[in-house]
Amino acid sequence: MAERDDALVDMLQQVAPGTVLRAGIERIIKAGKGALIVLGYDKQMEELRSGGFQLKAKLTAQHLSEVAKMDGAILIDNACENILWANVHLVPDSGIPTMETGTRHRTADRMAKQTNIPVISVSESMQIVSVYVGGHKHVLEELSSIMFRANQALATLERYRNRLDEVSAALSALEIENVVTLGNVVQVLQRAERVARISEEIEHAVAELGTEGRLLQLQLDELLLGVESERELVVADYLADRRRKVSKVMESLAALDDAELLEHGKVARALGYSPAEQGDERPVTARGYRLLSRIPRLPDQIVEKLVDKFSSVDHLLDATLEDLGTVDGIGETRARAIKEGLARLAESSILERYA
Structure with a gap:
């Protein structure tokens, strides 16, 4: 999950406002054209390519919009600096399942799944830009819509961060008095995990906003200050078995869906407590x-x-x-x-x- 999110964020940064790629896509849309753009080229891609014209031209907005006037796919190098091929026919495995209907989108979806190389599909009729990364699809939105959604998420994150600070401070006091229960620990980890999940949504928006998202990034960095270390320290303090790696517990917590995260027993199990040890009132002691x-x-x-x-x-x-x-x-x-x-x-x- 984390690897997929990282790949998507990297992809969104490449097509964010202010980038050459985004400028080229906007020119394609204004010209009333569509496009199929593959961001990477390797041996497997070579085998799935048929026909086309080899260019090796520098990637610019003008060059991209010009080669998009041809019907085939456009292949760009891994560094996203040069256009390698244009007017290419792509032949992905037709057995790869896809929910897409249009020919261009079906090809983009299958190519991304088969090669794990990001593919962009620009719809000629709907003027919609879809980004395919592995098995994930993301549709680029208007900047105003992204900004509105990101600000809402930021307000939610601030409320959750305030609540996290409250339960974390309460946990510290309970540790001093030596009256911590497993329920107190679970509550802190639940809040911290929610903060992390909301922040991921904002990270995607910031990446997609490009230069327009700098203020959001500063606010996000401030709200997340110390959260990751707090999560790891709480886990280290209350692991049922100290020999277990903190990173494994973090992975287990991240693997819980939103409904499972609300279940105290699931969080306690991630910490290594057996069902018989999972009562909220079970006394536990911080290691320090x-x-x-x-x-x-x-x-x-x-x-x-x-x-x-x-x-x-x-x-x-x-x-x-x-x-x-x-x-x-x-x-x-x-x-x-x-x-x-x-x-x-x-x-x-x-x-x-x-x-």
């Missing part, structure tokens, strides 16, 4: 990754050693300077900084919870 990450200038290797040594937030808070000093790499100065940092975090978390 989130708490330690908030202490300035504390290297990751020291964090790992502290978690290995003390295994929980409760034990970390109770540790004396002498206890901290027994950890390899922690001297008197760093031990004092850790002790004072933990005390400040504990105090601020409790004050925030009961303010």
